[in-house]
Amino acid sequence: MVIRRLVSRWQGVVLSLIGLTATIWLGLSGQLALYIHPRYFVFTVIMAVIAGVLALAAFALVPGTSDAPDDGHTHDGDAHTDADGPSDGHGSRWGWVWPAGSVLTIIAAVVALLILPPSTLTTATVAQRDLNGSASALTLKAPALPGKGDYSAFTVRDWASLLRSGAGQDFFADKTATVTGFISADKTDPNVFFVTRFVVTCCAVDAQPIGVPVYHPGWQNDFKTDSWVTVTSSFRANPNAASPEAIVLIPDSIKSTSQPAQPYVY
Amino acid sequence: MTLPAVDKHKQPEHEHRIPTRAFTSKSAAGLVVGLALVALFAVVRVLAPSTPENFGLPNAARDFATLSISVVVESLPFVFLGIVLSIAVQVWLPEGMLLRRLPRSPVLRRLVLSLLGMLLPVCECGNVPLARGLVVKGLTVAESMTFLFAAPILNPVTIVTTAQAFGWNNGILVSRVLGGFFIANLVGWIYSRHPRPGELLTTRFQETCNLADHDGGAGRVQRSVQMFSQETRAMMPALFIGAGMAGLIQVAVSREVLVALGSNPVWSVLALMLLAFVVAICSNVDAFFILSFGATFMPGGIVAFLVFGPMIDVKMLALMRTTFTAKTLLQLSLLVALCAAVLGLAVNYGH
Numbered sequence: 066m067v068i069r070r071l072v073s074r075w076q077g078v079v080l081s082l083i084g085l086t087a088t089i090w091l092g093l094s095g096q097l098a099l100y101i102h103p104r105y106f107v108f109t110v111i112m113a114v115i116a117g118v119l120a121l122a123a124f125a126l127v128p129g130t131s132d133a134p135d136d137g138h139t140h141d142g143d144a145h146t147d148a149d150g151p152s153d154g155h156g157s158r159w160g161w162v163w164p165a166g167s168v169l170t171i172i173a174a175v176v177a178l179l180i181l182p183p184s185t186l187t188t189a190t191v192a193q194r195d196l197n198g199s200a201s202a203l204t205l206k207a208p209a210l211p212g213k214g215d216y217s218a219f220t221v222r223d224w225a226s227l228l229r230s231g232a233g234q235d236f237f238a239d240k241t242a243t244v245t246g247f248i249s250a251d252k253t254d255p256n257v258f259f260v261t262r263f264v265v266t267c268c269a270v271d272a273q274p275i276g277v278p279v280y281h282p283g284w285q286n287d288f289k290t291d292s293w294v295t296v297t298s299s300f301r302a303n304p305n306a307a308s309p310e311a312i313v314l315i316p317d318s319i320k321s322t323s324q325p326a327q328p329y330v331y
Numbered sequence: 332m333t334l335p336a337v338d339k340h341k342q343p344e345h346e347h348r349i350p351t352r353a354f355t356s357k358s359a360a361g362l363v364v365g366l367a368l369v370a371l372f373a374v375v376r377v378l379a380p381s382t383p384e385n386f387g388l389p390n391a392a393r394d395f396a397t398l399s400i401s402v403v404v405e406s407l408p409f410v411f412l413g414i415v416l417s418i419a420v421q422v423w424l425p426e427g428m429l430l431r432r433l434p435r436s437p438v439l440r441r442l443v444l445s446l447l448g449m450l451l452p453v454c455e456c457g458n459v460p461l462a463r464g465l466v467v468k469g470l471t472v473a474e475s476m477t478f479l480f481a482a483p484i485l486n487p488v489t490i491v492t493t494a495q496a497f498g499w500n501n502g503i504l505v506s507r508v509l510g511g512f513f514i515a516n517l518v519g520w521i522y523s524r525h526p527r528p529g530e531l532l533t534t535r536f537q538e539t540c541n542l543a544d545h546d547g548g549a550g551r552v553q554r555s556v557q558m559f560s561q562e563t564r565a566m567m568p569a570l571f572i573g574a575g576m577a578g579l580i581q582v583a584v585s586r587e588v589l590v591a592l593g594s595n596p597v598w599s600v601l602a603l604m605l606l607a608f609v610v611a612i613c614s615n616v617d618a619f620f621i622l623s624f625g626a627t628f629m630p631g632g633i634v635a636f637l638v639f640g641p642m643i644d645v646k647m648l649a650l651m652r653t654t655f656t657a658k659t660l661l662q663l664s665l666l667v668a669l670c671a672a673v674l675g676l677a678v679n680y681g682h
Contacts, residue, residue, distance in 0.1 A: 077562070078564070084407050084567070086369060087372075087376060101404055112412055115415065116414075122559075125358040125362040126552070127361070127556060127560050170568050170572060173571070177400055177403075179376045180379045182382055189391045189393070190582075267620070268402070269401035270398055270402055270611075271610070
């Protein structure tokens with residue numbers, strides 16, 4: 066009974082505290098980008114701080130009004146003064162379900178937000194969402210072509226857009242790409258993997274995978290899927306003519322790298 | 332007759348003395364408990380292992396967690412903003428300031444309310460606490476529905492992002508704005524004819540409404556804080572559960588199936604409505620998301636997605652369940668789905 070009352074009264078504030086502690090910690094340790102677009106950072110942290118102040122104020126002020134005398138004086142004749150708090154109005158037989166569910170929710174929130182290490186999306190989501198299947202991720206920011214010169218700043222997204230735009234083989238003939246991303250396997254060709262990134266427009270929920278194909282027979286022996294690599298190479302025609310990827314990178318060497326601070330592209 | 336009168340004199344005195352004396356020490360103790368909890372959470376977070384590999388979770392489980400957390404982190408500030416606005420409307424605005432200025436005629440009132448989102452560009456998750464606040468303040472249930480369904484669409488941020496994503500192509504923007512406006516007012520009109528609108532609300536929320544009349548005595552700060560604790564009690568579990576469901580469904584439902592349906596005029600509408608229900612993205616940015624399906628899906632399907640999604644999805648149902656009964660929500664979902672489907676089909680075939 067006491068526990069039930071405690072849970073029903075403090076569940077919301079405690080869940081808020083869990084959520085905003087996690088949010089502020091992610092902000093401080095620079096990991097908010099794993100979950101949301103950078104344009105929301107300031108707003109998110111400010112709201113978390115405001116909510117934190119309110120939640121602490123709730124701890125300070127709400128128990129001060131032990132509800133029995135408070136309700137009693139305003140409507141002294143009323144029988145239903147809610148002295149027990151609204152939560153106890155449920156039937157007694159299933160009464161335990163609600164608090165048990167509440168405790169489970171709190172445990173789940175603690176595990177997900179405070180114990181699990183923050184993580185990017187993985188190749189499981191690449192498989193779930195068509196790689197390079199998203200028109201907007203690949204055309205929204207179609208790169209402005211820098212005439213003769215400098216393609217070094219081109220990202221996975223830029224190159225993937227160019228490849229998709231159908232530029233011919235002669236266009237790519239003299240170009241060298243340096244791309245960083247994680248490895249996802251090509252579904253059709255075991256000799257090819259994709260250097261993959263997710264394009265995020267709002268939060269990780271809408272992430273769309275994009276990638277540049279790399280032809281490297283036996284890559285499975287040296288690298289695991291989901292590991293991060295940097296590939297520097299020129300573009301060639303795919304030796305496997307049957308593959309849907311006509312133009313691929315064929316690097317001499319592939320460098321392992323660590324996951325960048327901003328794993329998604331925008 | 333005399334006895335209650337004497338009582339009334341005695342009680343305020345009695346009530347006054349006890350809290351003021353006990354107040355400071357009690358609130359200090361409460362504050363310490365709160366700070367201790369924050370410290371505990373922070374310590375757990377800092378000490379927890381920081382590399383995903385330590386947990387050896389399969390990729391799908393990791394992505395389920397990442398997607399759910401992402402929904403929570405993205406929605407949380409909007410929910411808090413909604414709660415703060417709701418507190419402002421209920422506690423700090425002069426009595427009746429907002430509602431008194433509404434027109435008398437019910438139809439006009441709903442028309443004006445559906446434009447309220449223009450002034451309060453909160454994403455749909457923030458609208459639920461705000462709508463609750465407005466009902467407590469005296470808005471009818473039907474009017475709150477009109478506000479709830481119109482505000483996320485008739486909202487400057489949503490309109491700008493939709494325009495950026497689609498421009499004037501295929502009338503997607505116009506269909507979304509006018510369709511959302513029409514559906515919200517239709518729903519409001521239908522429910523305004525309900526003989527006992529109180530029955531549409533959960534008993535718990537009815538009690539909240541009743542309670543609101545009672546605490547006239549407490550100071551404004553105190554009432555604000557009480558309301559914060561009340562609203563988070565209703566909203567937070569719903570948000571966390573809704574986020575978990577959204578994450579789970581995204582990992583489990585194959586998108587290839589959805590995309591395969593996209594080129595059929597009827598199936599594209601139904602498939603994208605299902606997608607809208609499943610992905611539960613904020614209306615402010617859903618246009619960019621669905622743009623990625625623009626090549627595979629017919630425009631009617633996209634309109635149905637953009638109209639249905641902000642009104643009904645797994646996260647919104649969980650949030651609205653704090654306020655409306657399950658039966659009401661089922662009716663609402665079917666009604667809105669029907670309207671959105673008709674709208675989508677009209678765009679597809681009238682094209």
